Amino acid sequence: MSFVPDFFGQALNGLSYGVLLFLLSVGLTLIFGMLDVVNLAHGSFYMLGAYAGLATIAATGNYWLAMLVAPLAVGAIGALLERACLRPLYGRSPLDQVLLTFGFIYLFEDLVKWIWGGRIRSIPPPEAFSGSVQFLGATVPSYRLFVIVFGLVMAVALWLLIERTRLGAIIRAGVFDAEMTAGVGVNIDLVFTGVFAFGAALGGLSGVIAGPIQSASPPMGAGILIPALIVVVVGGLGSLKGSLVGSLIIGQAETFGKAWLPGASMVIIYVIMALVVLLRPQGLFGRALK
Amino acid sequence: MIARLLGVGALVVAAAVFPAVAGAYPVKLLQEILVWGVFAMSLDLLLGYAGMVSFGHSAFFGIGGYVAALALKQSPHLLSALVLPALAAALAALVIGFFSIRVSGVYFIMLTLALSQMFYAYAFQVAWLGAEDGIIGVPRPRLLGLDLANATAFHLYLVALIGLAALVLWRVVRSPFGHVLRGIQENEGRMEAVGYAVQRYKLVAFVMAGTLGGVAGSLYTQFVGSITPDAFFWTTSGEALLMVIIGGTGTLWGALLGAGAFILLQSLVSSYTERWMLILGLTFVLFVLFAPGGIVGALSGRVGRRA
Numbered sequence: 001m002s003f004v005p006d007f008f009g010q011a012l013n014g015l016s017y018g019v020l021l022f023l024l025s026v027g028l029t030l031i032f033g034m035l036d037v038v039n040l041a042h043g044s045f046y047m048l049g050a051y052a053g054l055a056t057i058a059a060t061g062n063y064w065l066a067m068l069v070a071p072l073a074v075g076a077i078g079a080l081l082e083r084a085c086l087r088p089l090y091g092r093s094p095l096d097q098v099l100l101t102f103g104f105i106y107l108f109e110d111l112v113k114w115i116w117g118g119r120i121r122s123i124p125p126p127e128a129f130s131g132s133v134q135f136l137g138a139t140v141p142s143y144r145l146f147v148i149v150f151g152l153v154m155a156v157a158l159w160l161l162i163e164r165t166r167l168g169a170i171i172r173a174g175v176f177d178a179e180m181t182a183g184v185g186v187n188i189d190l191v192f193t194g195v196f197a198f199g200a201a202l203g204g205l206s207g208v209i210a211g212p213i214q215s216a217s218p219p220m221g222a223g224i225l226i227p228a229l230i231v232v233v234v235g236g237l238g239s240l241k242g243s244l245v246g247s248l249i250i251g252q253a254e255t256f257g258k259a260w261l262p263g264a265s266m267v268i269i270y271v272i273m274a275l276v277v278l279l280r281p282q283g284l285f286g287r288a289l290k
Numbered sequence: 291m292i293a294r295l296l297g298v299g300a301l302v303v304a305a306a307v308f309p310a311v312a313g314a315y316p317v318k319l320l321q322e323i324l325v326w327g328v329f330a331m332s333l334d335l336l337l338g339y340a341g342m343v344s345f346g347h348s349a350f351f352g353i354g355g356y357v358a359a360l361a362l363k364q365s366p367h368l369l370s371a372l373v374l375p376a377l378a379a380a381l382a383a384l385v386i387g388f389f390s391i392r393v394s395g396v397y398f399i400m401l402t403l404a405l406s407q408m409f410y411a412y413a414f415q416v417a418w419l420g421a422e423d424g425i426i427g428v429p430r431p432r433l434l435g436l437d438l439a440n441a442t443a444f445h446l447y448l449v450a451l452i453g454l455a456a457l458v459l460w461r462v463v464r465s466p467f468g469h470v471l472r473g474i475q476e477n478e479g480r481m482e483a484v485g486y487a488v489q490r491y492k493l494v495a496f497v498m499a500g501t502l503g504g505v506a507g508s509l510y511t512q513f514v515g516s517i518t519p520d521a522f523f524w525t526t527s528g529e530a531l532l533m534v535i536i537g538g539t540g541t542l543w544g545a546l547l548g549a550g551a552f553i554l555l556q557s558l559v560s561s562y563t564e565r566w567m568l569i570l571g572l573t574f575v576l577f578v579l580f581a582p583g584g585i586v587g588a589l590s591g592r593v594g595r596r597a
Binding site: 032036085088098222265274281 | 397525
């Protein structure tokens with residue numbers, strides 16, 4: 001394979017992976033920014049999304065319906081988790097919340113294993129994107145192009161939602177200072193639940209989208225969590241822009257690492273993170289640490 | 291005080307003579323509990339005393355385990371079994387600690403988590419560490435003319451070492467150094483203001499905990515006879531945290547108790563059902579929600595966790 005097509009093929013792979021990481025990490029970063037919760041179960045939302053999608057496709061054969069059902073189902077699970085389990089912990093040390101979500105990783109993983117079995121399941125891409133296209137000499141599955149475009153559209157939509165709407169203003173205010181936001185008459189409890197559910201839904205959405213690329217298995221949640229956390233650390237906690245830039249960097253670094261530096265590929269993203277923490281501890285777009 | 295020392299002494303003796311009265315399986319469980327107990331206690335030094343929530347303690351467990359495996363295959367001696375693994379873990383803790391203590395709170399959690407995953411990624415990938423299969427067929431060391439392949443000798447060796455590790459930790463947390471750590475946990479800013487070099491104390495605590503974590507990993511390799519990349523995986527850190535939380539933080543013996551509860555629950559549940567992870571997750575969630583002081587807290591009627 002010659003250099004240019006190879007390069008573009010890898011870059012597109014990296015971009016589609018980066019877009020998935022973005023959808024996942026944006027929920028993580030918003031939940032952290034607002035609720036001060038490092039949600040270790042966020043990878044589980046990704047896994048739950050993939051399986052909810054699988055179940056929907058098995059029942060209806062319709063991939064697009066799965067893309068709708070999965071985020072709704074996972075969002076509802078997220079809302080329930082926040083209301084029932086996280087809420088009582090807000091007054092306590094942040095460790096308690098981290099540990100609680102850690103417990104849920106086991107719960108969710110085993111529940112899924114119980115219902116669907118432990119083997120790896122693949123999700124077929126939708127009919128319209130099951131082929132591949134030639135792009136600058138590289139053969140690219142058209143589903144990957146769909147994922148890239150969809151992810152970028154989602155990024156713009158999220159940016160508009162958060163920067164240009166009243167709801168977004170409330171979320172930004174809550175991330176900045178939740179107490180003060182409540183003080184000016186916003187029902188902050190509702191916003192907390194809403195943001196958590198929204199983040200969970202985005203995690204579920206990324207899971208169902210990832211299905212045709214990476215296939216589904218119960219441990220996929222614990223596996224994807226680490227790259228998503230690295231994205232958040234690199235981009236800066238609580239920052240939408242940081243989440244996007246971080247995802248694109250990590251997505252490319254991991255993909256090119258695998259192709260060009262197979263010996264060191266899995267270590268590269270950690271080196272990037274260590275450098276960012278050393279040189280700019282608050283992350284590329286994070287607010288300065290208190 | 292004397293009563294307490296006698297009590298601890300009686301426990302050590304009881305653990306030592308346990309194989310004389312119990313079958314092979316209970317002895318194996320006890321050994322497993324002791325190995326994980328050391329690991330959990332070393333984590334408690336960070337979590338319960340210095341207030342540092344490390345989600346990357348598996349790094350030291352894995353390093354200790356792998357170094358012991360490599361060295362024991364070369365020459366099965368004390369140096370390979372304990373000294374080299376401890377040194378390697380100490381060095382790693384120095385480097386990881388140097389980076390990690392620059393940040394605190396959730397950043398510390400995420401940084402320690404990610405740095406330990408780096409070791410997992412490396413061990414999973416490279417051939418000289420056996421990639422995903424790890425290193426198998428590790429011989430037990432010979433020690434002072436004693437062949438630890440002998441089951442009784444190995445048991446006594448484990449009990450003695452774990453007793454020693456517990457004693458060291460107990461001395462550390464009672465020392466002025468331990469009190470400074472508690473002070474840092476209570477209020478870092480205040481300790482800094484009264485003139486303590488807080489960062490240096492945190493780094494020393496991190497290295498101490500890492501070293502003992504490495505010893506625990508090495509003992510694990512000797513116990514099982516093999517080591518796999520899973521030792522490095524972040525859920526190993528999570529499970530150790532869980533042991534400390536179930537037992538009760540900031541007491542050391544709570545960590546040991548938590549390790550015991552964890553291992554016993556695991557063996558009990560998995561003999562009845564395949565749903566061990568579900569029960570584990572549920573237990574954990576319930577403990578965090580309703581018994582944040584852990585078993586020790588519940589026993590002593592203390593409700594909230596010192597945080």
